[in-house]
Amino acid sequence: xxxxxxxxxxxxxxxxxxxxxxxxxxxxxxxxxxxxxxxxxxxxxxxxxxxxxxxxxxxxxxxxxxxxxxxxxxxxxxxxxxxxxxxxxxxxxxxxxxxxxxxxxxxxxxxxxxxxxxxxxxxxxxxxxxxxxxxxxxxxxxxxxxxxxxxxxxxxxxxxxxxxxxxxxxxxxxxxxxxxxxxxxxxxxxxxxxxxxxxxxxxxxxxxxxxxxxxxxxxxxxxxxxxxxxxxxxxxxxxxxxxxxxxxxxxxxxxxxxxxxxxxxxxxxxxxxxxxxxxxxxxxxxxxxxxxxxxxxxxxxxxxxxxxxxxxxxxxxxxxxxxxxxxxxxxxxxxxxxxxxxxxxxxxxxxxxxxxxxxxxxxxxxxxxxxxxxxxxxxxxxxxxxxxxxxxxxxxxxxxxx
Numbered sequence: 169x170x171x172x173x174x175x176x177x178x179x180x181x182x183x184x185x186x187x188x189x190x191x192x193x194x195x196x197x198x199x200x201x202x203x204x205x206x207x208x209x210x211x212x213x214x215x216x217x218x219x220x221x222x223x224x225x226x227x228x229x230x231x232x233x234x235x236x237x238x239x240x241x242x243x244x245x246x247x248x249x250x251x252x253x254x255x256x257x258x259x260x261x262x263x264x265x266x267x268x269x270x271x272x273x274x275x276x277x278x279x280x281x282x283x284x285x286x287x288x289x290x291x292x293x294x295x296x297x298x299x300x301x302x303x304x305x306x307x308x309x310x311x312x313x314x315x316x317x318x319x320x321x322x323x324x325x326x327x328x329x330x331x332x333x334x335x336x337x338x339x340x341x342x343x344x345x346x347x348x349x350x351x352x353x354x355x356x357x358x359x360x361x362x363x364x365x366x367x368x369x370x371x372x373x374x375x376x377x378x379x380x381x382x383x384x385x386x387x388x389x390x391x392x393x394x395x396x397x398x399x400x401x402x403x404x405x406x407x408x409x410x411x412x413x414x415x416x417x418x419x420x421x422x423x424x425x426x427x428x429x430x431x432x433x434x435x436x437x438x439x440x441x442x443x444x445x446x447x448x449x450x451x452x453x454x455x456x457x458x459x460x461x462x463x464x465x466x467x468x469x470x471x472x473x474x475x476x477x478x479x480x481x482x483x484x485x486x487x488x489x490x491x492x493x494x495x496x497x498x499x500x501x502x503x504x505x506x507x508x509x510x511x512x513x514x515x516x517x518x519x520x521x522x523x524x525x526x527x528x529x530x531x532x533x534x535x536x537x538x539x540x541x542x543x544x545x546x547x548x549x550x551x552x553x554x555x556x557x558x559x560x561x562x563x564x565x566x567x568x569x570x
Contacts, residue, residue: 179247185254192216197457250274258321283413284435287344303347325383351426361465365410387487418462448484485540491521501558
């Protein structure tokens with residue numbers, strides 16, 4: 169546990185996930201006192217929080233028992249309004265919501281989540297509503313080439329593998345098969361309450377391959393524009409799904425776009441990392457941050473004003489930088505990234521990172537999506553250079569420029 173003093177008398181809110189940094193910063197922007205529970209304990213997570221709890225289970229996973237214990241301790245704080253889930257908690261939410269002595273959960277009702285997260289229910293609902301999606305199966309196809317296997321309670325692309333990697337005897341209970349389709353992988357961020365929804369915008373998803381994992385989440389860019397007929401169909405699909413299921417708060421919808429045809433992939437029933445894009449591209453549209461809107465929707469059934477903010481001249485992009493080789497995070501590297509406005513999720517000095525593990529998240533703002541790509545490439549090169557030049561024991565004698 170980590171703590172820092174506060175002079176505020178504002179309410180507390182707890183945020184939990186593999187990484188709680190985005191939620192912690194958005195909650196702090198809303199004027200709330202933050203308790204962060206996550207695996208990494210990054211420097212900017214701790215700076216945005218009054219308390220931090222380590223809930224790591226090793227191998228970048230969450231220990232359910234440690235999480236429950238941390239939430240029990242958090243429940244004793246004065247003026248705590250509840251806790252909010254981030255990525256990585258999908259298998260644990262139902263158990264935590266039924267447990268006694270924990271703070272109030274600020275998120276989707278369990279039945280609403282189940283309606284879109286349980287594969288048999290979700291795809292049957294899409295068929296009933298005539299919403300297009302790739303072909304799915306619940307037993308391994310005889311010809312598995314061209315099919316994927318997905319774990320319904322996974323996240324971040326680590327829950328998706330080629331179906332050829334599985335035999336019938338190895339298919340987990342929460343898995344289903346989906347035919348691989350062509351198209352750009354996009355997402356829509358939306359806020360829902362009382363059967364209604366407001367779509368905040370659309371983003372392009374960035375992925376990379378790691379071994380057998382073909383679609384590891386590596387960031388996003390947006391907001392982006394869609395052809396008006398496509399946008400209308402996606403908005404209509406989200407509206408009818410929210411009306412039918414009772415989704416509440418901030419959620420996201422992943423879909424494929426191939427020309428003018430879209431296919432819905434999945435609904436993520438929690439605040440999405442793409443929140444950062446909208447807060448970065450249009451900070452004036454969300455002066456208290458988007459997590460405040462999530463809390464308003466979940467606690468009071470209120471959506472943001474239906475008046476659409478003026479179109480922004482800015483676009484934003486975020487990209488996960490993965491370690492090119494094993495290395496220990498030096499004080500110099502950590503300091504340089506912490507003071508760089510284009511770096512987030514800054515690791516603590518002394519952290520050991522294996523090749524392929526996330527180092528930090530790059531965050532940029534520019535006037536176009538193409539300019540965002542160029543800025544991300546430049547920032548990526550800069551941080552890679554820092555890895556090579558800011559090292560122990562002589563980091564103190566090397567100038568690391570932000």
